[in-house]
Amino acid sequence: MYCQMCCASGNTSCGDARMSTTLHKLIIKNFKQFDEIEIELGNIVVFVGPNNSGKTTALQALSLWQIGVETWQYKQEETKNGERVAINRLDLTAIPNKDARMLWRNLVTHQRGAKKNAFDITIIVEGITNGERWRCGMIFRFDNNESFYCQPLKGQTPPIPDGAKHIRVALLPPMSGLMLEEPLLQRGRINVLIGEGQTAQVMRNLCYLVYEKNDQTGHWDMITQIVKDQFGVSLGVPSYNAGRGIVELTYQTPTGVTLDLLTAGSGMRQLILLLVYIYLHPNTILLLDEPDAHLEFLRQQAVYQLISTSAQAQQSQVIIASHAEGILETAAQRDIVIAFIGKPHRMNQLDHLKRALREFPYVDYYLAEQNGWVLYLEGATDLAILQAFAKKLHHNVLPFLDRVFMKEILVKYLDSDRTSLANKHFYALKDEALPELIGILIVDNPPNSKKLEDKPHFRQLKWSRREIENYIAIPEVLVAYAGENGHLMQNLIQDRIPPVALRDREDRWWHITKMSDDFLDPLFETYYQELGLPNLIRKTNYHILANYLTPDQIHPEIIEKLDAIYDVAQRAKPRQ
Incomplete structure (x- = not known):
């Protein structure tokens, strides 16, 4: 990440600019309304919750930590034995305040019997830089209404780990007009x-x-x-x-x-x-506060996808505070969603947040009218993989996938059938919203799956192999993803793929194996255990692997499915 001293002058070419960093944990104590909380982070994280639940406060805490790290390094020469440094409240450009006291939770400067550090703000960040894990805590102690002191956590060696030294954090508040x-x-x-x-x-x-x-x-x-x-x-x-x-x-x-x-x-x-x-802000931890504040539902998912791809291209990590349904639905299937309800915690099931919604919300009818067609997939991960394939192939369907009305057909009950759910939803929209509506369904191919009713106005297709991940679980692709650790990946692949399948890429194993659960999940779990790192790629991120395929490695069936989607999108007649 770039250091902020360079950024302030407009220079983004400092020596450590090429360092690759991902923050994966944030711990906050005594900051504003928080007593003590711990938040899981990842490449893309969405904070959701009601107003005043602390989403913006958590973003500000990360910004304060970065200011502390930067200031302590910059002013070390002025300190005695490398101890605390002073920070003026006016230096907190991302956390405007009229009184430094407002940063503290229940601050009491003089309390008989209280420990000297009882009211210190402590912010700890854990991250990975170029494969190396690090942990860096900063302590902030109140001095007066205009300033406070800052120093690294006691016993931290080195005081500032190398991975934390050049991190750049940029906080963008909600748009205020023009x-x-x-x-x-x-x-x-x-x-x-x-x-x-x-x-x-x-x-x-x-x-x-x-x-x-x-x-x-x-x-x-x-x-x-x-x-x-x-x-x-x-x-x-x-x-x-x-x-x-x-x-x-x-x-x-x-x-x-x-x-x-x-x-x-x-x-x-x-x-x-x-x-x-x-x-x-390339190579930056981007903190975006309500980036959906002025977007109608139609654009929320598209903009979230644009934020994701643009930040990825800039090698930036994104943390978003939002309560937009469009962003929430997409993020819950692909990225980390932290709910600020009670103590911030990771949400694993999107259904918890949809409990109050009708089975087919009004917005679905609105989107049907606006788009004229619907794409039914088994989740946002499938869409991300299709988008990656389309981009790699320069396929004409890519603009349609970027602004698609995609309906997830996740099974909510054990006895529910994906195809039945899609049919029920599609014909409800066609009957009530747009008689000219057309759609396309692409589903997995589990054992004993039912025959689909493929019709011109509602294409119903399934993969010839078990699932879409079967088309990206290619040894050469996995080795390319591993980079300099390719030899380790190669050994793990040989341990998990039957020898006959390694010799014959048309072997039955490549067709019937549920690659996500039975191959890729355990493969990456073992891979990162061997490296001594937390697992950085799970099923919701397998679309990343598609970026490592070359066009000649993309199976012809992928092109067939993209062609089918393009045909439907081209024939759609939105309500004018």
Whole structure:
């Protein structure tokens, strides 16, 4: 991760910029409303919960920890024997406050019999950098209303582990609108205004910063293409009006009308803000507070996918605070969801959060009208794998998969049938919402599975092999994923795959094995145990493996299924 001292000056080329870091645990004590909590983290994490439940507070705690680490390193020369350093409350640009006391939970500065450190804020972060695990705790002790002290956790050796030294954290608060005019600002002032939640005053400036480096990065071109795909408009070029001292940005509608960004819808401005912020912060722990605040349900899932892919391309980790149903439904099947209900805890079952919803919520009928077609899969992981295949093949179906109305057909009861659930849902929408609705169902192929009723208006297909993971569980792909640990992966593969199957890639084993549960799960569990690391890839992340396939390794059946989806999407007739 880049260090923030470099970031403040706009330099992102420090010596440790290529370090690969993932934070996997956050422990907070005595910070704001928290007494003591522990939060599991991962590549992409979503915090959900009611207002004032502590989602934003947890993001701020991670930001405070990073400020503590950075300040302690920067001011070591001023300290006595490398001990505590002072931090002014004004330095907390991401945690604006009028009184440093507000950071503490039930702060009492003078209490008879109380231990000196009884009211210290303690924030501990655990992570993995380039395969090495580390743990770094920082202690914050109140001094006065304007400042407080900070130092590493006692007994921590070294005081700041190498993996924690150059971590960069960036917190983006909810979008606050857009100013009529924006003066050109320096990067430091932009950071202060963002910390204060004044995104309305800096959005054009952020766009200008991205565009300035477009020749080297191409990021502005990427953003304009995404906006065009999602909203059908063409973004102009950010420019500086020297006469007025302001940054200007326009867009062109499909009919050729040029308008100021101020006239754009809040959803479009929200997406632009997210994208420019992500592209301005590579190799960063991105903390996004309610990135869905101005998005209708239709766009929530699409934007979540864009956040995921854009952050991955920038080698950034993402932690999101949200309560949008669209983001929640997608994240619960693919990523880590932390519920801030009582003490923050990981949610393993999406059904707990859907208890109050009807079997077929109104939004499904709305989406049916808007899209004209439905894709039924067994979960968000299947969609992510199909998207990865389509991207690798440059398949025409990719734009449709990026904004698809995908209905998960997870079995809720042991005696429930996936196909029956899909049929019930599809014909309810077709009868009540859109008679012209068409759909496509693609399911696993378990033993003794029923014959499907494939119809032109509702294609019903199954994989010829057991499940979609059977098409990515290829030895060469797994070895490529392991990288420098490929020899270990090769040995584990030989231990788990029958010799006859290793010799013959059309052997029955490749067809009937439930690859996710019976092969990949135990394989990666053993692989990471051998490396002494927590398992970094589970079933919800197997779509990552698809990125390691070469086009010639993609099975012809994958192309057939993508072609079938494309055909349905092309024939769809949304309600006008």
